[in-house]
Amino acid sequence: MTWSLPHFRRAVARAPGRLLALVALALLAIACNEAHPRNTLQPIADTGDISAWFYHMLLWVDVVILVLVMGVWTFAVLKYRQRPGDTELPPQDFGNHKLELIWTVLPTIIVIAITVPTVGGIFKLAERPDPNQKIIVVEITGKQWWWEFDYIKEGINTANELHVEAGTQVLLHMTSADVIHAWWVPRLGGKRDATPGRRQDMHFIAREVGTFDGQCAELCGASHALMGTRIIVHPPAGEDSYQHWVEEQQEKAKEPAAGSPEEKGRKVFLEKGCVACHSIAGVAELAPGARSRTSGPNLTHVGGRTRIAANTLENNVDNLAKWIKNPQSIKPGALMTNLGLTDEDAKAVATYLFSLK
Amino acid sequence: MASIADFAGAQPPVYHQERESKYGLSDWLTTVDHKKIGILYGISGLAGLAVGGLEALLFRIQLAQPDQHIFVGDQFNGLVTMHATTMVFMAVMPLIAAISNYFVPLMIGARDVAFPRLNAFSYWTFLFGVLLMHSSLIFAEFPAAGWTGYAPLTTKPYGAGGIDFWWAGLAMLAISSMIAGVNFVVTILNMRAPGMTLMRVPVLAWMILVVQFLLAFSFPPVTVGLILLAFDRTFGSVFYETSMGGDPHLWQHLFWLFGHPEVYVLILPSMGIVSEVLPVFSRKPLFGHHAVIFSGIFIGFVGFGVWGHHMFTSGMGPIADAAFAVTTAIIAVPTGVKIFNWLGTLVHAKMRLTTAMLFAVTFIPQFTIGGLSGVMHASPPLDLQQHDSYFVVAHFHYVLVGGALTGLFAGAYFYLPKITGRLLDETLGKIHFWMFIIGFNLTFFPMHLLGNNGMPRRIFTYPADAGWNTENMIGTIGVVFQVVSVLIFFYNMMVSSKKGAVAGSDPWDANTLEWMIPSPPPVHNFDFTPVVLSERPLWDHKYTPGFEITVPAQREEIHMPSYSWRPIIVSGFVLLVLIGLLSHIWALSVVGGVGIVVGVYFWVSEPV
Numbered sequence: 001m002t003w004s005l006p007h008f009r010r011a012v013a014r015a016p017g018r019l020l021a022l023v024a025l026a027l028l029a030i031a032c033n034e035a036h037p038r039n040t041l042q043p044i045a046d047t048g049d050i051s052a053w054f055y056h057m058l059l060w061v062d063v064v065i066l067v068l069v070m071g072v073w074t075f076a077v078l079k080y081r082q083r084p085g086d087t088e089l090p091p092q093d094f095g096n097h098k099l100e101l102i103w104t105v106l107p108t109i110i111v112i113a114i115t116v117p118t119v120g121g122i123f124k125l126a127e128r129p130d131p132n133q134k135i136i137v138v139e140i141t142g143k144q145w146w147w148e149f150d151y152i153k154e155g156i157n158t159a160n161e162l163h164v165e166a167g168t169q170v171l172l173h174m175t176s177a178d179v180i181h182a183w184w185v186p187r188l189g190g191k192r193d194a195t196p197g198r199r200q201d202m203h204f205i206a207r208e209v210g211t212f213d214g215q216c217a218e219l220c221g222a223s224h225a226l227m228g229t230r231i232i233v234h235p236p237a238g239e240d241s242y243q244h245w246v247e248e249q250q251e252k253a254k255e256p257a258a259g260s261p262e263e264k265g266r267k268v269f270l271e272k273g274c275v276a277c278h279s280i281a282g283v284a285e286l287a288p289g290a291r292s293r294t295s296g297p298n299l300t301h302v303g304g305r306t307r308i309a310a311n312t313l314e315n316n317v318d319n320l321a322k323w324i325k326n327p328q329s330i331k332p333g334a335l336m337t338n339l340g341l342t343d344e345d346a347k348a349v350a351t352y353l354f355s356l357k
Numbered sequence: 358m359a360s361i362a363d364f365a366g367a368q369p370p371v372y373h374q375e376r377e378s379k380y381g382l383s384d385w386l387t388t389v390d391h392k393k394i395g396i397l398y399g400i401s402g403l404a405g406l407a408v409g410g411l412e413a414l415l416f417r418i419q420l421a422q423p424d425q426h427i428f429v430g431d432q433f434n435g436l437v438t439m440h441a442t443t444m445v446f447m448a449v450m451p452l453i454a455a456i457s458n459y460f461v462p463l464m465i466g467a468r469d470v471a472f473p474r475l476n477a478f479s480y481w482t483f484l485f486g487v488l489l490m491h492s493s494l495i496f497a498e499f500p501a502a503g504w505t506g507y508a509p510l511t512t513k514p515y516g517a518g519g520i521d522f523w524w525a526g527l528a529m530l531a532i533s534s535m536i537a538g539v540n541f542v543v544t545i546l547n548m549r550a551p552g553m554t555l556m557r558v559p560v561l562a563w564m565i566l567v568v569q570f571l572l573a574f575s576f577p578p579v580t581v582g583l584i585l586l587a588f589d590r591t592f593g594s595v596f597y598e599t600s601m602g603g604d605p606h607l608w609q610h611l612f613w614l615f616g617h618p619e620v621y622v623l624i625l626p627s628m629g630i631v632s633e634v635l636p637v638f639s640r641k642p643l644f645g646h647h648a649v650i651f652s653g654i655f656i657g658f659v660g661f662g663v664w665g666h667h668m669f670t671s672g673m674g675p676i677a678d679a680a681f682a683v684t685t686a687i688i689a690v691p692t693g694v695k696i697f698n699w700l701g702t703l704v705h706a707k708m709r710l711t712t713a714m715l716f717a718v719t720f721i722p723q724f725t726i727g728g729l730s731g732v733m734h735a736s737p738p739l740d741l742q743q744h745d746s747y748f749v750v751a752h753f754h755y756v757l758v759g760g761a762l763t764g765l766f767a768g769a770y771f772y773l774p775k776i777t778g779r780l781l782d783e784t785l786g787k788i789h790f791w792m793f794i795i796g797f798n799l800t801f802f803p804m805h806l807l808g809n810n811g812m813p814r815r816i817f818t819y820p821a822d823a824g825w826n827t828e829n830m831i832g833t834i835g836v837v838f839q840v841v842s843v844l845i846f847f848y849n850m851m852v853s854s855k856k857g858a859v860a861g862s863d864p865w866d867a868n869t870l871e872w873m874i875p876s877p878p879p880v881h882n883f884d885f886t887p888v889v890l891s892e893r894p895l896w897d898h899k900y901t902p903g904f905e906i907t908v909p910a911q912r913e914e915i916h917m918p919s920y921s922w923r924p925i926i927v928s929g930f931v932l933l934v935l936i937g938l939l940s941h942i943w944a945l946s947v948v949g950g951v952g953i954v955v956g957v958y959f960w961v962s963e964p965v
């Protein structure tokens with residue numbers, strides 16, 4: 001049999017290892033070239049910093065242990081083989097009490113060294129925000145399959161895109177209206193479950209201005225994968241300031257000009273039954289108590305959102321029309337009814353909604 | 358020097374048996390022989406491995422590229438749910454049960470398990486549970502709430518009919534496992550050969566003993582959880598319904614109080630296998646034999662106190678988080694002890710790198726990687742990022758595939774020759790090994806990066822600009838490697854069991870009692886009950902003068918259990934109860950309930 005040919009055997013024995021190393025290196029190089037907009041190790045907030053700190057600390061501990069184990073392992077596997085023709089038994093070594101003691105005590109010390117800062121980190125993350133400083137408080141409710149944001153004090157009700165101010169404390173009260181969800185924006189920090197019947201708080205101070213993506217992290221049904229979210233961090237001052245956004249949101253929906261396509265769209269919106277589930281301030285409002293499990297996002301300023309359907313599609317007239325005509329074709333199981341609008345009606349509503357900046 | 362041939366002269370024992378077993382199908386349906394039940398478990402487990410692997414292949418195809426539409430929404434969620442449920446309960450657990458059934462009595466020098474008919478009952482209940490759960494594909498749709506089945510996604514308003522098959526199937530598997538647990542605890546504690554003190558019990562049997570305690574104590578909580586769910590879904594109770602005062606966290610606690618010990622149920626047997634295989638192919642004893650056993654026991658105990666580490670994001674509060682973080686970190690110590698002792702076994706060894714040994718040796722670094730990533734998310738501040746992300750997916754696959762399954766493959770190459778009497782082909786075995794290890798690492802190593810880069814688990818699609826494309830493509834390619842490697846393994850088993858080289862009693866120059874008897878062993882296992890003088894009875898028989906196992910001059914008189922229809926019939930009635938609950942045809946449940954009572958009466962009064 002060819003198996004016994006030493007050359008062949010050696011080649012076969014080495015080829016997979018080398019191939020694996022090469023392929024892994026090549027692919028890793030490609031992977032590192034991709035942009036990683038959701039990198040947990042490039043946090044933009046204080047909470048994310050804490051998580052990243054623990055990552056790096058534990059990574060070092062792990063790497064040292066792994067190098068140690070792999071070192072002994074590789075050495076042993078390469079060196080301690082039975083050579084052909086050698087029938088003598090190796091020394092029958094049953095163990096060593098001193099070694100057992102060392103490799104029980106040393107890891108125990110490492111474990112203690114890890115757990116002390118860990119407990120510190122837990123309590124640091126559980127601290128309440130400073131009540132003497134400005135706090136933006138937002139009630140966030142997970143719903144199949146989108147996020148509702150209520151700024152109670154500011155009187156703003158919006159969806160999927162959380163607007164906050166850089167450098168200011170943000171406190172989120174999280175809950176769910178149906179199943180368990182988890183709100184996760186990786187660059188912001190850790191996720192928290194939004195559980196029905198419970199409120200869980202999370203707070204952070206974002207320091208970088210910009211837009212950061214995230215999504216639901218707890219399996220929540222058919223469109224779990226498409227339950228995205230986004231956080232938009234505004235600068236404290238200037239044209240794009242957080243305050244400016246708040247004032248915009250507090251306005252009622254823009255009146256379309258008489259006879260404009262937007263006005264036609266509004267008519268369709270009012271007639272086709274969209275109002276059973278959607279509020280538009282100044283046009284048709286759902287009382288909070290009248291909301292059902294299927295009722296949808298507040299559309300007062302929907303045109304001002306960057307994305308629609310929970311960070312699933314770019315916000316533009318075409319996508320809005322596509323969504324309105326057939327939500328389930330975009331998100332499986334979506335709880336918005338397909339009302340069977342004609343292309344024309346869909347386009348008209350979409351034009352109207354897109355104008356609601 | 359003494360040798361294995363010394364036993365050839367022993368006379369087979371004189372039998373007493375009420376009814377001889379018959380041949381053909383009815384023999385398999387009525388068997389109470391632990392070896393046959395082991396084979397049944399093994400075949401079921403391999404079938405489960407094939408099904409679970411196919412499910413993984415399908416959803417990996419969906420995930421190979423961004424924005425694909427092959428399996429979307431609950432189709433994908435169903436595949437993920439069934440993949441995990443199948444792999445845990447219908448592949449790895451029955452494969453472990455196969456090894457426990459076939460080998461524990463042989464290793465401890467017994468003729469069967471303590472309760473042979475109960476053992477058959479465990480198997481049939483397991484099989485009916487598996488079939489019941491998979492029949493959801495015909496009668497409803499795959500359950501799609503994840504293998505963790507978090508309420509309220511499993512409750513009536515959110516979970517479709519497939520969930521009913523899920524809880525009912527799991528309930529049967531739970532019954533089967535609890536009963537098997539008790540059976541094996543009794544067996545290992547009471548039926549050891551003379552001279553086999555607890556510290557002389559082989560490490561694999563020891564780990565299986567720990568596992569049986571875990572089964573017996575961890576399945577009750579989840580069974581309670583399942584019963585509450587069944588009441589919510591069937592009778593409209595509100596255990597998990599928040600608007601009526603129920604609490605979804607109740608399920609999470611009950612599930613993980615089972616779910617974490619379950620992790621050790623899956624990994625400890627493979628640690629046991631590795632602890633048997635490494636010494637044999639190193640030709641020296643297991644380093645720190647007692648430390649390996651005690652660390653296993655310690656892991657089993659502490660394993661009951663760590664379930665909260667699955668719930669760090671749920672908002673248990675800082676004190677509970679801190680307590681679970683500490684207990685979890687503690688488990689790293691006994692795990693490390695095992696790893697270092699395996700390394701100690703390899704040092705100064707004379708290794709024979711057979712396929713079994715290759716798998717066993719590779720278990721060490723792969724399991725170590727899984728253990729070390731576990732140390733990372735034992736820390737709640739970091740776990741808040743890693744929980745439910747692909748980092749965790751990488752972690753538990755390193756433990757369960759790189760660890761548990763790799764160990765089981767080592768066990769297959771090592772132990773199958775005892776069952777079939779023939780060696781597996783080494784060339785095919787090595788191809789299997791390399792393809793599997795390469796594929797496994799291709800799939801799962803990059804998942805650590807995916808998790809760091811913010812990819813949540815259980816999503817059926819992802820946008821092209823999230824930066825997850827390369828790793829997902831590599832992952833799918835890796836799965837193809839793994840699938841092909843396992844197909845080669847199946848082919849190897851089929852061909853080698855007929856045409857492979859004849860194994861003989863002791864093909865590996867092994868240590869323990871199962872290798873002193875012919876392959877395959879006779880129905881009564883041992884011609885005579887060996888007296889055990891050390892922890893390596895067979896090795897010492899061969900190599901240590903003064904420790905020979907002596908063949909008694911007299912033939913033994915033994916009693917062998919008869920075949921029985923009772924277990925499978927009672928098991929069928931259990932199935933009937935659940936079918937009644939699923940279909941709301943209560944009469945079926947009533948008939949099933951009465952059947953169980955009557956059946957058990959006849960079971961108890963049956964002469965064995």
Ligand SMILES: [Cu+2]
Pocket residue numbers: 142145180181182216217218219220224227
């Ligand atoms: Cu969700």
